[in-house]
Amino acid sequence: MTDNILAVDQLHVSFQTHEGEVKAARGISFDLKKGETLAIVGESGSGKSVAAKSLLRVLPKQNSIIKQGEVLYDGKDLLKYSEKEMQKIRGSEISMVFQDPMTSLNPTMTIGKQIMEGLKKHQQMGKREALKEAKELLRLVGIPNAEERMKEHPHQFSGGMRQRVVIAIALACKPKVLIADEPTTALDVTIQAQILDLMKDLQKKTGTAIIIITHDLGVVANMAQRVAVMYAGEIIETGTADEIFFEPKHPYTWGLLLSMPKLYADRSVPLIPIAGTPPDLGQLPDGCPFAARCPHVMKVCHDFTPANTIISDTHTVSCWLEDERAPRVDRPHDVGGLIDERKSKTT
Template structure:
């Protein structure tokens, strides 16, 4: 998919981001050297199995890692050239929910069950938009209407339990976009919903992103979700990006064996003969004290001896498509 509203302006740069957690068993290297750029109006998908580091990456961007046990060990998160990791708590609070918003996986746990929707939305808008209570409530009603909530002037005074799962997720989208953020981070926003409602929520997010010019980071384990929504994809495995590029390039010619496995695992309706759905053999690795090799080699049918010894260098192809795999390294890189 190609979003014609994408501009060349890079608004977010993540450079060599590393986030570790100290546990009794050892150091969990949840995010280990993530690098990517996000442009204005772009929708980026971050894809991978559970435990690959997707959510921790975006919690690190928002500077929401609990310390202890977690700690951002290094790297930069540049928002319009300013490193968010170096800001004070007061400074970062002016950006969270204002310039960068986040929608979490379960809206019921994100919304306060004891407060009306109006209270939760109006307070945020008053804080960041500097509006009085009356103007903030008008803005909140407008956003609920934009998100497809029927009779928003009445429903805004309801409690979260009075909404269905799909409607609660619409409320979360309305809250996330109420302060006109430049970036919206959506962490598995459809995983708790049925298939029909999933499609509605994804279509809503795509429509609002285009209309409001908001860049979106979509965290998901499903390549089927990102296929129709995202402009670019980062595929994560064991805390690292193993492949990234345009959605069309990755689906047309996936480079990394892990990416190929994920694509093969997506159910297809265009195949005439029914066949058993492919699954990647084995289990994701334990990211505690990983050896300096390719973590995918125990599950990879293309693995060679060098895969067990060193982590592969980044290989770039056309249109910004790149991957970290020894299959594309030259003899000089292998010798080094």
């Protein structure tokens, strides 16, 4: 008996453009356990948001296509659901918090009405019961004077407060899965910390499983139990947060860690960027998609796609350096900016 609430297997998603097919997600596989937080990390354009939106099937219908794969939620494939069936899943079973709360909220409706909307539709609550529950949700996410603020519109809230409202809406129907797509990117660092603490606290109270999409490894260190690293539409390394921070195997993961600032480092030491740019997903090269940027590239990397190597029960990586015939390459002594932070949270 598995404790997975969500299992994605070999998901392929493409977009049809004037310049041809863009393969935004290529063979993505991961699972999510009940009550845990999974972080999906990578540079902009790596396919993180496409993967997340595919789960709820909210990609633009005019040019996107899910070519193959399975998205099993409680054992049932969401990709086979009709649009009417998916409408019952969205919000009530799986909710999503988007990057910019201002574009997620209706500027013409009061905050109270927007929270009550989902409660009345999915929970079949009457107006009075929905109003009471909406007030309680605002209090739960830390908005003071909830009764008064229910009557206000989105423009009357700060960015951090709007994000709290969006989280309240997402949690209104007590979903089993919450997908948070860059939920703190538009916020300053103080408010970021408050929102992350809020999500962790709500998770403890509700038991909701969370998928957090981010390029910020600080968010990962603060939130996640497991991590999936994406590059050029593929998941190239997965592991527990400790495995990714302390024992990363892929040169791209090393690069992400090296490019992050250290908490206790000498500020005069420059950060080390990842050279080059990600490949064009409409004209992907043969072999490993990271080969052109990899400091340890071999001929085989340009010719053949690396196999997925199992490092442990929880850790996998797609890299030719893990082949027994590859030369030994030691990872950088200091693989990055957030190891100190992670240690401070686990000791």
